[in-house]
Amino acid sequence: MQNKTDELGVIIYNKGLCYCSVCVPKAMKSKDIEKITNIMNPTGITSQWKIDKENFKGGEKNPCECDTDPNRKHYLLKC
Numbered sequence: 001m002q003n004k005t006d007e008l009g010v011i012i013y014n015k016g017l018c019y020c021s022v023c024v025p026k027a028m029k030s031k032d033i034e035k036i037t038n039i040m041n042p043t044g045i046t047s048q049w050k051i052d053k054e055n056f057k058g059g060e061k062n063p064c065e066c067d068t069d070p071n072r073k074h075y076l077l078k079c
Contacts, residue, residue, distance in 0.1 A: 009072075010036045020049055020077045021056070023066055037077055049077040 010033065014021040020041060024033055030051055037049045055062050056076050066072035 008032075008036060010040065012037065012041055013074075015041055018078055019052070020079075022075050022077065023069075023072050024075060026071055026073050033075055034077065043079040045079065047079040049079050052076045052078045 008028070009025045010028070011023040012020060013023055020037060022033065022037055034049055034051060041049070043049060052062055054076070056064065056074075060074070062076045063073040066074055
């Protein structure tokens with residue numbers, strides 16, 4: 001899958017039917033992460049992307065530090 005990036009620096013790096021993983025600037029607010037993710041990758045159903053309260057499948061906390069950029073974080077969203 002090719003990463004999808006917007007002008008505010010949100011990178012969708014993995015997506016499926018129910019889950020979506022994004023990499024964002026550390027200072028970005030949760031409501032903005034959800035709003036931009038829904039604009040970039042609409043769910044196609046009435047349920048919208050929301051930051052999940054659970055950890056990532058591999059056990060990493062949600063959110064967690066980006067492994068390549070200390071100024072970014074990874075978030076798991078679900079619809």
